Amino acid sequence: MKEYERLFTEYLEAKGQRLTQPRRLILEAVFSLHDHFDVEQLYDRLRIHNEEVSRATIYRTLPLLVESGLIQHSLRQADRDFYEHILGHPQHLHWICRKCGTVVETSLEMVLPHINKVASQQRFQIEDYQLNLRGLCWKCADNENENQ
Amino acid sequence: MKEYERLFTEYLEAKGQRLTQPRRLILEAVFSLHDHFDVEQLYDRLRIHNEEVSRATIYRTLPLLVESGLIQHSLRQADRDFYEHILGHPQHLHWICRKCGTVVETSLEMVLPHINKVASQQRFQIEDYQLNLRGLCWKCADNENENQ
DNA sequence: TCCTTTATTGAGAATCAATCTCACTTTATT
């Protein structure tokens, strides 16, 4: 049994809930996507593999996956919420270009100790790291200057 | 003339646009609010002072204020976008409790040099710092343990 | 296996922040 299945099952059982078929399919899909995804991408991914699950169930399951610590809601773009699985992945910064939409990730290593220190000082339990810098990537900045 | 008026006027004129009455009212309201605000709070603030401006105009003006560097879109809470004026204010981290909604700000001093270094390495022009940590504040964490 | 209970799901309706449309109004310039 994969680790994320075990962890999700444990999380659900502790709440008196069940790892049902739709939830299992969503869980697998979430860990098959190696990028930030929104609900629609997840929905499509499931349909392509003939594992259709309703949007309602996806919307209901994502918060469970967040609370269990397996995924996080890490950015919002084009009016949609984007998630990514985080089990086994280090936290990172997101650099989001407002023009072309590209999302670049960089290490948080240098910064995380400081953040964790502040967290423990104020006894804040972090669930989501949304450390996002928005602006213009160099390509789009160059384009803006050309067309000025 | 206040500095933010001068800057906004310059920004607008550079784009061939005008500092109209509604825009001036929104600008003043934005700098009279010393906290994160959403469109509804801004709208109410203006109405209270008998300076009614349509929601459409508010929604149209906020991006101009963001692009001019006077305000930033710094967090999303309860399905709404929140802004804050930043002229003269140092960047900071936001600690957002998912339960009670409290937003605490802490200094970015220790972290900003690192972020700026990464930004210049990849020639990324930062427009918004959305450095948000979501989770549980100590009060809400204590409550959860009581009621378990 | 069948039965009962409780959790869960799917389809579609509802919500509501944000955007869009377009006729009307301001503003700047001559």
Added chain:
DNA sequence: AATAAAGTGAGATTGATTCTCAATAAAGGA
């Protein structure tokens, strides 16, 4: 005042997300 261009307001529209509720599925006991 006349003109042209920019800007505004009211209300319609959009679309992601949430809600409702009848129908299903899962678990455990008889």
